[in-house]
Amino acid sequence: MPENISRRTFVRGAAMLGVYGGLMGFGLTGCAAPSKPEEKAAAAWKAGTYSADVVGHNAPFTIDVTFSESAITAIDTSTSQESLGVGAYALEDLSAKMMEFQTLNLDAVTGATLSSMSLAQGVKECAEQAGAAKDLESAAAPEEEIAETYTADVCVVGGGGAGLAAAISASQAGATVVVVEKCGITGGSTNVSEGALNAVDPERQEKQGIEDFVETFYTSTMEGGHNLGDPTLVHYLTDNALDSVHWMESLGVAFKDEVGSATGSLGERSHYPATPSGNTYIRSFIDYIEKNSDTITMLHEMQVTKLNTDSSGAVVGVEALHRGTEPVTVEAKSVVIATGGFGANVEYRQKVNTGVWSSVTLDDTIGCTNIKPCAQGEGLSLAEGAGAELVGLSDIQLHPCGTPGTGLMEDIRTSGRNRVFVNKEGSRFVNEGAERDKLCEAIFAQPESTYWIVVNKVRYPSETEPDANGATIENMLSLGHIVKGETIEDLAEQTGMDAAKLQASIDAYNAVVAGEAEDEFGFKAGNTADTQLTEGPWYACRKVPTVHHTMGGIKIDVDCHALDASGKSVANLYACGECTGGIHGSNRLGGNAIADCMTFGRVAGAQAAANAGA
Structure with missing residues (x-):
């Protein structure tokens, strides 16, 4: 084991969550005693389960916190849609610490700050309902021991x-x-x-x-x-x-x-x-x-x-x-x-952007798929x-699957087959199987540099079954991230597209898949997953190019x-x-x-x- 030569102990608190007062959500229960039970005994908390609605990094969710008369005994964030290993990890880790140390004085998890702060806000609101907020905010922050020096082979x-x-x-x-x-x-x-x-x-x-x-x-x-x-x-x-x-x-x-x-x-x-x-x-x-x-x-x-x-x-x-x-x-x-x-380092990526995307300003109006603190x-x-x-x-690589406003890859993804890219009018404009740089070049040439990815029941036979990324159509719809139409005409009306142009785009795509025509944009069928898109319901999600890889x-x-x-x-x-x-x-x-x-x-x-x- 790498040797710890010398150690120091310090109190966590450089960015205390207390002052800001799943695997896609989770619930934790515990029986930790309050850090200062003698101070809380005089004024017992109101035992019960209390709820607070918060806005997470990905979507709003509800936090349920259960209190005894002297301790937090459970924190439930199971309605959260925070990202696996990132926001979901922060919720799990901090909830466990809140119960272990009976305090709100915890540092935010770097890389998941918004998720961390949403949890702190929700638990504090619940604590206020239980009459516990003052005690939890005044409770000491946990101490952490680290070494001044470590030695290792690598x-x-x-x-x-x-x-x-x-x-x-x-x-x-x-x-x-x-x-x-x-x-x-x-x-x-x-x-x-x-x-x-x-x-x-x-x-x-x-x-x-x-x-x-x-x-x-x-x-x-x-x-x-x-x-x-x-x-x-x-x-x-x-x-x-x-x-x-x-x-x-x-x-x-x-x-x-x-x-x-x-x-x-x-x-x-x-x-x-x-x-x-x-x-x-x-x-x-x-x-x-x-x-x-x-x-x-x-x-x-x-x-x-x-x-x-x-x-x-x-x-x-x-x-x-x-x-x-x-x-x-x-x-x-x-x-x-x-x-x-370095995709999330806007200043640096603009400085070195003298290559394939030199005609595009890669400022903060272009999002990034990476975790911001990580990709610097x-x-x-x-x-x-x-x-x-x-x-x-x-x-520098751009990806066509960016979410407008954030650049994150969310909701219906561009990966795989059986999806059609259309512009705001409903017309196809690119070979969906092309390289990423060619896809993004074609998107930038469209009105407002955006497009819709259109799929149907072939890609999503069930609105409640998670896709390869753990997302469901039901959740996407409830969050207002995508649009649904029972028919092509319905989808066109919901998205503001021209119904005739959208139908023509679907028909042309199907003809290529069926081997009845060559695609004007160069799309080639023959992938083992290729299927004609004929039946509703239909779903559409708006996308933009985003910085993805350097x-x-x-x-x-x-x-x-x-x-x-x-x-x-x-x-x-x-x-x-x-x-x-x-x-x-x-x-x-x-x-x-x-x-x-x-x-x-x-x-x-x-x-x-x-x-x-x-």
Whole structure:
């Protein structure tokens, strides 16, 4: 276990929730005693269950809090629709702490601040109804003990998908590992992804009648990235992606038996988790880490400020700040940077936007799919400061599945088949199976740079059955996020489209699927999932382009060494995941990000462990 050389104890409270007074919701019960029962005995609380309506990050929900005469005994947020592993985790974690410590004086979870504050507001309102608010707000904040210095064979900077893959791989190679994560959540952008992982997989594909080859995967990746990817890195990715699937299965990840097609995947080889979203991967990784806590230590709310180097320039650890104030040092023989991209750093992305989207202002009017605190690009500056070269920074990817106003990928998704893209008038304008950059270029050319994705009962045979992302039509409708029509004419009226143009769009699409016509936009049928869209009910959801992935970053080789401008390795420094450059060219195929994170994450961990002598 990484050694804690010296420790300090401090009281949590840099951003106290008290002053602001699931798995998609959950309910917690407990029997914790009040922290100061002698003070509460004189004025007993009004026992009972009280409710408060709050506005979460994703949607409004109700909080039910049960009180005895002296303690919070249950907090129920089961109506929440906060994101798995992010807002839902914050609600669960903070609710448990509120009951354990009987206080409202808790820090917000970095990366899930809005969810944290909605919980604090709701519990406070319930406490006021029970006559408990004063006691809970005056109760002491919990104390937390951290070390001033940690030592390990490997330090991984970033606890997202790539970072956790690297940490586990290093652990499996015999290394001790410290993972330093700046957010209060684990999983980064992988948590909020759909989880698509591209790999040529004969076992699954042959059962579906899909003919595919690794060389086809390689060619699609190179051509999809406009032949700007490093061929050596791309070959390694496409050759070893299936091994990543099997490695993840060995850790308990269950994939669906059939593969599909992520948006812009240019092939039918996208593996999806059996339970919704990329959070499935993170849960399996966390389970492994908890079972191997003797070799892996997770440190949250830790912002790395510097890579430490010795007199020769070799990296020997990191300096960090816990919650912005408490200095922490991690001494390590190898350091892996896995901090993700910079898509949420508006200033930086505009600065480097000289490539494919130079004609578009990527200011804050363009949203981002990533968790804002996570995708700031600090790892790039850390690596550059240690001598690493940054490449391909102008290669920024937009995704067509953004929610107007936020840029988040929510509600009806663009991934998969059996959906039609139409503009505000109801006319198709693009090949729905095209690369993401081509889709977004076509959207920007439409009135108000927006469009509708239209689906019917083929995609959603039941309004109450969760889709691949855990969402239901029933919930989308109740939140007002989508529009429903029993007929094409009804849908057109609800959305303001021209009914004749919308019907013509559906008819033209169906003719291509039936093999009766060639599509004017180049859409090709033949995917095993393709079905004609003929019966209602029909559903439509408005979408906009959003910043999704940054393909540029730290230059690496196939062993994940961070390289300087001359191509020489920066001693003891490795990198993997979205913080690296050179793999995807100027356009990443849908489903290649998770394949990248897991494939090169495994390599980075194993190489870092070997470098440390593990």
